[in-house]
Amino acid sequence: MWRDNLRGIYYIALKDMRTYYLKPPSVSWGIIFPVAWILAFYLRNPRGFEELVPGLIAMTILFSTTAAEAVVINFELRLGSLERLLLAPISLPSVLLGKVLGGAIFGLLMVTVVTISSALTLGLHPNIPCLILIVIPSLFVFSSLGALLCVLVKEVFEAQTLLNLPRFIMIFLCGVIYPVSAMPKVLQYFAYVMPLTYTVDGLRRAFSATSSTMVFADTLVLMGFFVLFILPAIKLLYKKFE
Amino acid sequence: MGNDLVIQASGLTKFYGELLAVDHINFEVKRGEIFGLLGPNGAGKTTTIRMLTGLSKPTEGKASVLGFDVGSEIVKIKRHIGVVPEISNLYDELSAFDNLMFMAQLYGVPRSQRRKRAEELLKIFGLYERKDSPFRALSRGMKRALTIAAGMIHNPKILFLDEPTVGLDVVAARSLRNLIANLRQQGMTIFLTTHYLKEADLLCDRVAIMVKGRIIKTGSPVSLKAEVEKESVIELSFDRDISELLEDLSNRFPGVKVVAVEPNKVRIYGGIPANIYDNVFRFAKNKGIEIQSVNSIKPTLEDAFIKITGLSPTIMAIEKGGRHNVAR
Numbered sequence: 325m326w327r328d329n330l331r332g333i334y335y336i337a338l339k340d341m342r343t344y345y346l347k348p349p350s351v352s353w354g355i356i357f358p359v360a361w362i363l364a365f366y367l368r369n370p371r372g373f374e375e376l377v378p379g380l381i382a383m384t385i386l387f388s389t390t391a392a393e394a395v396v397i398n399f400e401l402r403l404g405s406l407e408r409l410l411l412a413p414i415s416l417p418s419v420l421l422g423k424v425l426g427g428a429i430f431g432l433l434m435v436t437v438v439t440i441s442s443a444l445t446l447g448l449h450p451n452i453p454c455l456i457l458i459v460i461p462s463l464f465v466f467s468s469l470g471a472l473l474c475v476l477v478k479e480v481f482e483a484q485t486l487l488n489l490p491r492f493i494m495i496f497l498c499g500v501i502y503p504v505s506a507m508p509k510v511l512q513y514f515a516y517v518m519p520l521t522y523t524v525d526g527l528r529r530a531f532s533a534t535s536s537t538m539v540f541a542d543t544l545v546l547m548g549f550f551v552l553f554i555l556p557a558i559k560l561l562y563k564k565f566e
Numbered sequence: 567m568g569n570d571l572v573i574q575a576s577g578l579t580k581f582y583g584e585l586l587a588v589d590h591i592n593f594e595v596k597r598g599e600i601f602g603l604l605g606p607n608g609a610g611k612t613t614t615i616r617m618l619t620g621l622s623k624p625t626e627g628k629a630s631v632l633g634f635d636v637g638s639e640i641v642k643i644k645r646h647i648g649v650v651p652e653i654s655n656l657y658d659e660l661s662a663f664d665n666l667m668f669m670a671q672l673y674g675v676p677r678s679q680r681r682k683r684a685e686e687l688l689k690i691f692g693l694y695e696r697k698d699s700p701f702r703a704l705s706r707g708m709k710r711a712l713t714i715a716a717g718m719i720h721n722p723k724i725l726f727l728d729e730p731t732v733g734l735d736v737v738a739a740r741s742l743r744n745l746i747a748n749l750r751q752q753g754m755t756i757f758l759t760t761h762y763l764k765e766a767d768l769l770c771d772r773v774a775i776m777v778k779g780r781i782i783k784t785g786s787p788v789s790l791k792a793e794v795e796k797e798s799v800i801e802l803s804f805d806r807d808i809s810e811l812l813e814d815l816s817n818r819f820p821g822v823k824v825v826a827v828e829p830n831k832v833r834i835y836g837g838i839p840a841n842i843y844d845n846v847f848r849f850a851k852n853k854g855i856e857i858q859s860v861n862s863i864k865p866t867l868e869d870a871f872i873k874i875t876g877l878s879p880t881i882m883a884i885e886k887g888g889r890h891n892v893a894r
Contacts, residue, residue, distance in 0.1 A: 325641065328641070328674060331671070331672075331674060332672060335668065335671040335672055336672075339657070339660075339668050342659070342660070343657055343659045343660065403653075403655055404651060404653045404655035405655045405656070405657060407621055407651060407655065408651075408655050408656070408669075408716075409672070410620070410621060411619060411620070411621070411644060411649045412644060412669075412672040412673055413641050413642075413644040413645040413673065413674070414641070414672070415641065565621055565622060565623075566622070566623050
């Protein structure tokens with residue numbers, strides 16, 4: 325049974341990569357948007373661009389994982405092809421995890437490109453294990469957030485609209501551009517209930533080679549967010565097929 | 567449970583909110599037969615298939631497929647069944663061959679057999695020449711055939727077909743029916759739903775007639791027709807629409823069923839033919855309408871359906887979305 329489920333997760337992710345992710349709209353939304361955003365800040369203040377790299381990577385994670393994730397489930401629900409997956413001898417959570425894995429793998433490809441090119445261009449030497457400890461759970465967190473928002477609504481455009489709200493709130497409040505500690509106390513409280521704060525914090529630590537214990541703490545919190553997003557997403561998807 | 571019964575449903579019921587879609591239905595399907603669920607759109611046929619294949623939870627009742635309970639052992643069931651939904655729902659971006667390969671991967675067909683099985687099915691369904699064409703580029707008939715092929719990639723013991731020929735032209739529908747008949751000859755059990763009476767008559771070993779969520783009669787097309795054959799069936803054509811006069815005409819024949827098959831055409835089931843002719847001619851004279859033709863006809867499954875359900879065959883011709891189907 326578990327082998328069937330693992331096989332299903334793997335092949336669904338692989339199929340989604342071929343059919344949705346490695347297509348120009350996903351690639352452009354996943355990479356071009358964060359790069360353009362950061363470039364705007366760089367042009368305003370070219371000094372200290374290294375400071376923006378963790379934020380750039382965090383935004384790439386956020387946008388690349390959610391770009392298609394918030395579309396594919398409702399899109400397939402509409403076409404009836406999600407039912408085809410559910411007719412296979414695998415569980416419904418496995419189908420959803422396959423979808424989430426697809427988003428996470430695509431995000432990983434995008435993040436790898438952005439991280440390597442930033443590190444080479446600016447001569448940065450991040451702590452690779454710490455980087456992995458933050459990037460991998462973050463990819464799953466935001467991919468499952470996309471899946472959750474997708475199953476919350478019925479239409480593809482509704483999911484995209486709904487997703488823009490947390491995306492942009494997180495860009496401003498989670499330390500991508502301004503450090504959380506420099507924000508008013510009230511906004512800091514908001515920042516700490518958003519997962520991107522922990523991604524940015526972990527990435528900053530990975531790039532500055534400071535305390536790795538705190539990176540573990542960020543990883544744990546991110547894993548908590550993953551559970552917080554994926555469980556209701558599974559429940560909501562079950563509801564659609566009651 | 568007898569080994570010959572591969573599907574059993576007992577009191578199977580489904581509510582969607584307040585709407586009762588399937589109402590305590592009972593039926594059995596034998597190994598190797600083509601069993602048809604026949605009824606108009608909205609009768610609950612698709613909901614029944616969805617409950618049997620794990621896409622929808624029954625509100626009440628029990629059902630088993632191949633001895634496994636649909637409520638608690640659905641994954642075991644899915645290993646042995648193939649499902650072809652009403653909508654051809656493969657992936658537009660993938661080629662015919664890649665769609666089959668993906669299904670083979672999903673169903674755990676051994677790696678060494680995947681390619682061979684996919685190619686074999688493409689040949690059986692006459693799609694081998696189009697194996698590299700994206701699904702979206704195939705004709706409606708080809709899409710349907712490929713969707714059935716996808717449902718068979720793992721050699722299922724039972725194939726569920728939901729309205730297999732809906733939306734196909736006459737030639738494609740005929741070719742698909744031949745394919746379905748061939749599958750039965752290979753020993754596969756087929757559970758299909760249809761609202762085409764002719765299709766049920768041609769393909770099914772047994773049919774269950776379903777109306778408004780309930781199964782009202784089960785039997786072979788031959789036995790259902792035999793029920794009507796005992797009685798006379800007279801078809802009358804008039805020179806104009808007699809819909810408004812139908813009740814008046816029915817009242818002249820107590821205990822006999824009068825059904826409009828077209829606005830200007832009725833069929834009269836049962837009664838003594840001599841009395842019927844006499845009464846009908848008097849009725850036409852009184853109303854000032856002209857009888858264009860009178861035929862004594864050999865009953866078809868359509869006549870059995872009309873007799874059993876009291877529904878007009880025009881209801882069966884209504885497709886989803888309210889379109890009328892042309893004669894197939």
